[in-house]
Amino acid sequence: MKIKRNTILTIGAIAVFYGLLIAADNFLNTYWLRILNLCAVFTIFSVTFNLIFGYTGQFSLGHAGFAAIGAYVGALLTLSSAQKQANFFLQPIAPFLANLEVPFLPTLIIAGLLAAIIGSLVAWPALRLRGDYLAIATLGFSEIIRIFLVNLQPLTNGAMGLKGIPEYTNLYWSWGAAIVTIFVVKRLIDSSYGRAMKAIRDDEVAAEALGVNLFKHKIMAFAVSAFFIGVAGALFANLISTIDPKVFLFTLTYQIVGITVMGGMGSITGSAVAASLYTIFLELLRPIESQFNIGSLVIPGIPGMRMVIFSLLLLFVILFYRKGLFGQKEFSWDWLIGFLSRKNRKKSNQALISDEAAEKEQKS
Amino acid sequence: MSLLSLRSVVKRFGGLTAVNNFSTELQPGELCALIGPNGSGKTTIFNLITGIYAPTEGKVFFDGYDISGKKPNEITRAGIARTFQNIRLFKGLNVLENVMVGHHLRLKSDPFSAVLQLPGYVAEDRKMHEEAYELLQAVNLAHLADKEPTALPYGQQRKLEIARALATHPKLLLLDEPAAGMNPQEAEELMEFILHILKAFELTIFLIEHQMRVVMGICPRIIVIDHGEQIAEGKPELIQNNSRVIEAYLGVTENA
Numbered sequence: 001m002k003i004k005r006n007t008i009l010t011i012g013a014i015a016v017f018y019g020l021l022i023a024a025d026n027f028l029n030t031y032w033l034r035i036l037n038l039c040a041v042f043t044i045f046s047v048t049f050n051l052i053f054g055y056t057g058q059f060s061l062g063h064a065g066f067a068a069i070g071a072y073v074g075a076l077l078t079l080s081s082a083q084k085q086a087n088f089f090l091q092p093i094a095p096f097l098a099n100l101e102v103p104f105l106p107t108l109i110i111a112g113l114l115a116a117i118i119g120s121l122v123a124w125p126a127l128r129l130r131g132d133y134l135a136i137a138t139l140g141f142s143e144i145i146r147i148f149l150v151n152l153q154p155l156t157n158g159a160m161g162l163k164g165i166p167e168y169t170n171l172y173w174s175w176g177a178a179i180v181t182i183f184v185v186k187r188l189i190d191s192s193y194g195r196a197m198k199a200i201r202d203d204e205v206a207a208e209a210l211g212v213n214l215f216k217h218k219i220m221a222f223a224v225s226a227f228f229i230g231v232a233g234a235l236f237a238n239l240i241s242t243i244d245p246k247v248f249l250f251t252l253t254y255q256i257v258g259i260t261v262m263g264g265m266g267s268i269t270g271s272a273v274a275a276s277l278y279t280i281f282l283e284l285l286r287p288i289e290s291q292f293n294i295g296s297l298v299i300p301g302i303p304g305m306r307m308v309i310f311s312l313l314l315l316f317v318i319l320f321y322r323k324g325l326f327g328q329k330e331f332s333w334d335w336l337i338g339f340l341s342r343k344n345r346k347k348s349n350q351a352l353i354s355d356e357a358a359e360k361e362q363k364s
Numbered sequence: 365m366s367l368l369s370l371r372s373v374v375k376r377f378g379g380l381t382a383v384n385n386f387s388t389e390l391q392p393g394e395l396c397a398l399i400g401p402n403g404s405g406k407t408t409i410f411n412l413i414t415g416i417y418a419p420t421e422g423k424v425f426f427d428g429y430d431i432s433g434k435k436p437n438e439i440t441r442a443g444i445a446r447t448f449q450n451i452r453l454f455k456g457l458n459v460l461e462n463v464m465v466g467h468h469l470r471l472k473s474d475p476f477s478a479v480l481q482l483p484g485y486v487a488e489d490r491k492m493h494e495e496a497y498e499l500l501q502a503v504n505l506a507h508l509a510d511k512e513p514t515a516l517p518y519g520q521q522r523k524l525e526i527a528r529a530l531a532t533h534p535k536l537l538l539l540d541e542p543a544a545g546m547n548p549q550e551a552e553e554l555m556e557f558i559l560h561i562l563k564a565f566e567l568t569i570f571l572i573e574h575q576m577r578v579v580m581g582i583c584p585r586i587i588v589i590d591h592g593e594q595i596a597e598g599k600p601e602l603i604q605n606n607s608r609v610i611e612a613y614l615g616v617t618e619n620a
Contacts, residue, residue: 188479192489196465196468210528
């Protein structure tokens with residue numbers, strides 16, 4: 001009975017959300033649409049990072065590399081052959097790619113699968129390492145992928161990047177993918193497999209002594225994460241329409257880590273909220289980078305000023321909310337209803353006690 | 365046939381020989397204690413049995429199969445569960461979920477059916493839930509099912525760790541200092557509890573213990589080791605009067 005109610009509420013919430021997306025799509029300008037799309041992409045990045053680090057406890061810094069794979073697959077499979085020719089003017093494109101054009105949905109899935117396969121291959125040797133060593137190894141792999149992108153001229157057009165990627169990504173694609181990601185990750189971590197992953201996070205030795213296959217579960221977390229990062233990468237490429245290897249520097253990974261820490265390690269709600277807040281705040285802070293005055297003090301426009309403020313915010317969060325905004329807590333309908341009824345009860349306490357008794361009777 | 369058999373097992377860490385030529389047999393249904401001074405190699409023997417270390421020489425047989433050098437999770441699957449000297453509960457999971465992790469190794473459904481919550485997985489998950497709850501009831505922890513494990517008193521954390529190990533359906537249970545840090549009353553309860561699960565779950569128990577009250581009270585057979593070598597074996601009364609054991613624990617006067 002209770003499960004049914006929550007399912008109905010969730011479906012209702014998704015319907016309302018869909019309505020909001022339609023409204024946003026119709027009434028907002030392209031600038032804001034892009035920001036909302038970016039919110040979705042960063043939500044996917046952050047939720048998947050949380051699956052690897054927050055739930056499975058593996059400190060991996062390979063996110064930018066996996067996103068790059070997804071983005072390049074997304075770009076190369078959607079670019080028209082004319083555009084490809086225009087892009088690859090220094091050296092012709094590899095022949096098998098020249099006329100290849102795939103619809104958007106299969107493109108996203110291929111991007112995800114390729115990222116998942118490469119992610120698993122990277123994880124194979126790297127997962128023998130733990131903690132900081134794993135972080136360094138995955139960071140290295142991420143950089144290797146980027147170096148490949150710079151030097152594989154016939155495949156990736158090297159440092160010049162790819163331009164004129166069709167802008168297929170819209171709110172429905174990006175938030176649709178985000179909702180699917182949240183759904184899959186949430187279901188996974190709530191399942192028996194998720195319990196095994198959390199057990200690995202809390203104590204690897206004890207988990208293994210209870211028969212949990214460490215390698216299998218770590219690889220699983222990596223592959224699922226990498227799949228959705230790949231999808232998000234393709235969405236990203238088809239959103240900003242121009243990509244080059246510099247977009248996928250390790251700073252992207254650090255941004256994702258920062259967002260996830262801010263939201264709370266081990267909270268999907270936290271990741272989603274922090275990703276959206278981060279993207280929107282970073283846009284709202286844009287004026288700071290141009291010249292402005294505080295009283296008689298003239299502050300010249302400094303590019304990168306936003307990141308200084310972001311760092312300060314991150315510092316603030318780490319100092320005062322050590323577990324992030326949400327800690328390990330999740331949003332749930334039970335919590336919301338409990339919260340609302342508690343509020344109601346407070347009101348009715350002040351009014352009439354008999355009213356409360358009636359309310360309780362009704363409830364039971 | 366013996367359930368567990370260690371045949372001239374040797375473990376060296378570089379130049380240090382932690383376990384030297386150790387052999388023993390455990391019969392099904394037996395309750396046997398392993399004692400010895402600090403650093404004598406007791407936990408290393410446990411780690412050799414459970415696959416955390418592979419023996420440098422010699423073999424470990426369990427239920428007729430050679431398990432030396434197998435991975436810990438494979439050995440648990442074969443039917444050996446253990447607890448740890450320092451409590452290793454999963455802090456991020458509640459009491460019931462801690463036990464359910466022990467059931468995970470028997471899960472047949474693949475991750476896809478878990479994510480899609482296909483009927484096969486849902487049925488398995490429900491069964492896992494019920495079995496874990498029954499196990500908690502059997503060890504009198506059911507009323508704490510949704511508590512954080514760190515919120516439990518020390519004695520109950522120990523009990524939960526044993527319950528979690530039982531969830532893997534072991535034939536052999538290894539307890540590494542189960543009474544460590546317990547007061548006499550808690551130790552008393554633990555002794556009863558160990559005897560209870562030995563019968564109720566048809567186990568064979570091998571335990572390391574420092575509290576002689578526990579060891580002498582319940583274990584019909586005791587093995588004593590020092591410097592990685594077995595120095596005595598037998599009934600509690602024999603061990604208490606064995607000169608080599610006394611020597612190992614108390615030392616000898618040089619100019620006696």
